[in-house]
Amino acid sequence: MTDFARTRALFEIPEGVIYLDGNSLGPLPVAAKKRVADMLSEEWGKHLIKGWNVSGWMAQPRRVGDRIGKLIGAPEGTVVMGDTLSIKVYQALAAALDLNPDRKVVLSDSGNFPSDLYMAQGLIGSLGRGLELKVVEPEEVEAAIDETVAVLMVTEVDYRTGRLHDMKALTQKAHAAGALAVWDLAHSAGALPVDVYGADADFAVGCTYKYLNGGPGAPAFIYVAPKHAETARPALSGWLGHEAPFAFDLDYRAGQGIDRMRVGTPPVIALTVLDAALDAWEGVSMLDVRAASIGLCDLFIREVEGRCPGLELATTRHGHQRGSQVSFRHPQGYAIMQALIARGVIGDFRAPDAIRFGFTPLYIGEKEVLGAVAILESIMKDGLWDRPEYHRKAAVT
């Protein structure tokens, strides 16, 4: 059994705060502070540029990638770190489209995160070969997979509703129709068991600042299935994805396997934070995390529905069909969330009307769930959300 009392002590959460937004930005892992301080003074400070060799900075994107790989069912040497998720979406989609050149449709759904759709639109525009982005409702994805589809590009867990796609079944259907599958694991990695290899995903990408607690702007990851490792063409052909970066050739030659998905200089400081954050998963069973997360979400739904009339559940009641988050709809959702945050219950708001709460068993338990519901109940009963300052929109919601 996973010891969640142990994992809870690994994170720094301010006194009086109930943090239900680890699905957007995980909290600070205590160990990261010393690790980064040491890296700065002992590695950068003392070794200067020698750090690339003596401190293993150049190998870090692969080494940390293998640690992420363990959490998403990826074999060693198939995951590499770098850039932001939007960039990794672009790389994965570009490579997948290249592997299926005769088809014209990229299929996605309206529950996908807008940046993924935007990147697809930008890429399609640059390629200029008559490709089309087809966006259907999440429930219609399966039926929309046909012989016109080049690439199925979906996010496993819907960022707004928490709806969970069946990765294995959809990938199988895509393959049967002659399409490739690109999966975005932004709300899956660290939230639930993932098996990219077992599901036969062609490409997978994800970020590490959500459930993996890598800190704001932490580098993203990309997985390339072994069968595509030597054929996937890197659209972003930067020097660190070159076969021999330090040969300084004038012509690009793709590096071996997953290395070709590297682009430029790795963000060593950010990778050091992430590496420390990943220590929290040692001794943690993802099945235990999943069971605990479903229990916490169920409890939250039951309590809110019983005590907070006026909030409409936007997430499925079936635990196995959602990720690790719960959303409720209310026309005044934004103000309600601001009132919650002012009282130390931190979730977030997603337009047009969803208040969203992430449940992360590594540092959240039943006590926090019940505490959050009690505060939400008082806000709803007494209309405490209806104050001018709670209606003022901030840049980040």
Ligand SMILES: *Cc1c(COP(=O)(O)O)cnc(C)c1O
């Ligand atoms: C969070 C998230 C992103 C964010 O992309 P960045 O480039 O890291 O800002 C993209 N896609 C999905 C599905 C997300 O959930």
